[in-house]
Amino acid sequence: MTTTTTTPAVTAVPTRGREGPRPRGRAALFILPAAALLLVFFFYPIATIVWRSFTEPHAGLGNYTALLHDGVSVKVLVRTLVTALIVAVSTLLIAYPYAYAMTKVGARARGVLTVIVLLPFWTSLMARNFAWYMLEQRGGPIERFLGAIGFDGVVLLGTVAGVALAMVQVMLPFMVLPLYSGMEGIDRRLLDAAGSLGAPRWRAFARVYVPLSVPGMLSGFSLVFIMTLGFYITPALLGSPQQSLISQVIGDRVSRLLDFGGAGALGSVLLTVTLLVLFAVSRFAGSSRALGKAVGND
Amino acid sequence: MTEPPRDRIKGGKEGGLGWGLRTAVALTGLLLIAPTVVVIPMSFSGADTFEFPPKTWSLRWYRSFFGSEKWMYALLTSLQIGLLVAVVATVLGVAVALGLTRSRFRGLGTVRALLMAPMIMPGIVVAVAIYGVFIRWQLNGTAVGFVVAHTVLALPFVVTAVSTSLSGYDRTMDVAAATLGATAWTTFFRITVPLVAPGVLSGFAFAFVTSLDEVVVALFLQTPDIQTLPVQMYNSITLEIDPTIAAASSLMVVVTTLVLLVPQLVRRERRTR
Numbered sequence: 001m002t003t004t005t006t007t008p009a010v011t012a013v014p015t016r017g018r019e020g021p022r023p024r025g026r027a028a029l030f031i032l033p034a035a036a037l038l039l040v041f042f043f044y045p046i047a048t049i050v051w052r053s054f055t056e057p058h059a060g061l062g063n064y065t066a067l068l069h070d071g072v073s074v075k076v077l078v079r080t081l082v083t084a085l086i087v088a089v090s091t092l093l094i095a096y097p098y099a100y101a102m103t104k105v106g107a108r109a110r111g112v113l114t115v116i117v118l119l120p121f122w123t124s125l126m127a128r129n130f131a132w133y134m135l136e137q138r139g140g141p142i143e144r145f146l147g148a149i150g151f152d153g154v155v156l157l158g159t160v161a162g163v164a165l166a167m168v169q170v171m172l173p174f175m176v177l178p179l180y181s182g183m184e185g186i187d188r189r190l191l192d193a194a195g196s197l198g199a200p201r202w203r204a205f206a207r208v209y210v211p212l213s214v215p216g217m218l219s220g221f222s223l224v225f226i227m228t229l230g231f232y233i234t235p236a237l238l239g240s241p242q243q244s245l246i247s248q249v250i251g252d253r254v255s256r257l258l259d260f261g262g263a264g265a266l267g268s269v270l271l272t273v274t275l276l277v278l279f280a281v282s283r284f285a286g287s288s289r290a291l292g293k294a295v296g297n298d
Numbered sequence: 299m300t301e302p303p304r305d306r307i308k309g310g311k312e313g314g315l316g317w318g319l320r321t322a323v324a325l326t327g328l329l330l331i332a333p334t335v336v337v338i339p340m341s342f343s344g345a346d347t348f349e350f351p352p353k354t355w356s357l358r359w360y361r362s363f364f365g366s367e368k369w370m371y372a373l374l375t376s377l378q379i380g381l382l383v384a385v386v387a388t389v390l391g392v393a394v395a396l397g398l399t400r401s402r403f404r405g406l407g408t409v410r411a412l413l414m415a416p417m418i419m420p421g422i423v424v425a426v427a428i429y430g431v432f433i434r435w436q437l438n439g440t441a442v443g444f445v446v447a448h449t450v451l452a453l454p455f456v457v458t459a460v461s462t463s464l465s466g467y468d469r470t471m472d473v474a475a476a477t478l479g480a481t482a483w484t485t486f487f488r489i490t491v492p493l494v495a496p497g498v499l500s501g502f503a504f505a506f507v508t509s510l511d512e513v514v515v516a517l518f519l520q521t522p523d524i525q526t527l528p529v530q531m532y533n534s535i536t537l538e539i540d541p542t543i544a545a546a547s548s549l550m551v552v553v554t555t556l557v558l559l560v561p562q563l564v565r566r567e568r569r570t571r
Binding site: 026027028029030031033035038041042043044045046048049052097098100101104105113116117119120122123124125127128130131132133135137140141166168169172226227229230231232233247250251254255263264267270271274 | 430
């Protein structure tokens with residue numbers, strides 16, 4: 001009690017942090033226990049699975065050449081990449097107006113919109129996927145709604161479209177939040193300036209506002225793309241084995257066949273794609289941060 | 299802070315949202331809340347199927363949930379694992395956050411990125427990799443195996459939550475306490491702990507929920523003897539078509555929301571005081 005009441009007085013001291021006692025190297029030792037845990041139970045297992053892709057059942061690139069020639073893996077990989085691309089594009093198109101609206105409404109409405117967009121974060125993963133299962137099933141609300149507006153017999157359960165819909169919903173926060181924080185820093189007077197120079201409102205928006213929101217778009221887009229590649233539960237429950245995505249194939253190879261070599265090869269491909277996108281993003285994020293500093297919105 | 303003048307310049311011309319934008323926001327909002335909203339009425343269904351909306355209402359799936367040894371055992375398993383994970387991950391995570399914010403050494407950025415890696419790695423790769431070594435180490439289907447694997451996944455969330463509260467920590471306060479004659483221990487318990495507590499609490503909550511909700515790794519580590527609640531839920535859709543999952547889903551939604559809300563409320567309480 002006493003400590004909490006003294007806090008405001010103490011925080012009122014104007015000096016900023018980082019100026020206190022000189023950081024001691026000893027504090028770095030605090031990282032060791034967690035680092036050891038991750039090393040043994042995270043990095044070692046991942047290194048092992050990659051290693052096994054080159055050694056089981058035979059040493060060499062056998063698992064990788066098999067992926068190219070089995071006639072399924074390449075198709076699955078392409079389907080996964082296309083699905084992730086479609087999900088990322090759809091999420092961007094849906095999130096853009098929402099994030100834009102968040103910058104234009106009052107504080108109270110913005111609070112409500114923020115809570116709503118964070119809802120998928122909070123909702124239990126299994127509960128969420130179960131809900132989509134109910135909504136998308138044969139005879140479910142989505143089929144009946146589509147039937148009522150003239151599209152008969154469209155059942156989303158068991159299709160890539162059904163999987164994509166559920167992915168878009170859960171990925172929306174990862175798109176809306178970066179978009180919003182980017183848009184918040186855009187000076188709206190630039191639009192008025194464009195207007196006073198004779199540009200119609202839509203053109204001022206397309207030529208001035210949209211380009212300024214590109215950094216937010218890119219960070220949201222890449223995040224959604226990467227995370228979508230790795231989805232397992234959603235395609236397993238809502239998709240079909242005939243149109244499986246890469247993570248389902250990895251899971252099946254291990255749980256049905258105990259084929260760690262083959263699963264490891266596919267997993268390594270997935271890891272490589274993820275890391276490549278991350279690398280590209282970090283290169284870009286560096287330059288966009290510099291851009292933000294130049295514009296004065298850091 | 300720059301908002302009011304901008305609004306004035308903007309004038310009434312662009313004040314509100316147009317009907318097109320309003321419609322788009324409303325539809326997006328509907329998409330965002332639909333699954334959460336659907337789960338609760340479904341759990342009060344009287345039917346034997348996943349039919350929605352339910353035609354009859356009852357509490358039978360809640361009775362089935364709380365009356366079933368299998369579901370209760372899964373719930374208990376999940377709660378136990380979740381609490382252990384929350385404790386272990388919080389202790390390790392607080393240490394990491396202190397280490398990261400209070401030391402400077404070459405490669406600090408790399409260490410930070412590596413510690414965050416479990417958050418961004420594809421879940422299935424992590425699951426299969428851990429399963430692969432756990433078979434050899436005979437940790438499959440053991441409580442220790444679950445706790446260790448979930449702690450790895452929960453750690454980044456604790457580190458993020460605690461680092462955020464530490465980065466706003468003004469270390470001149472430690473000096474102030476020392477000049478007033480406080481020992482290092484007194485400073486730690488009277489200054490550091492109260493200031494960092496909200497961050498630690500939300501880290502604890504995140505770790506608990508991460509473990510409680512985790513399915514992919516748990517699906518691979520499960521054995522008939524040890525199954526977590528999400529695994530039982532998964533099996534009840536894929537293997538059994540058992541509507542008890544509707545009651546389980548509603549409970550999960552309510553519990554995770556409450557657990558994640560508590561740190562927020564504590565924080566607000568402190569701020570208003």
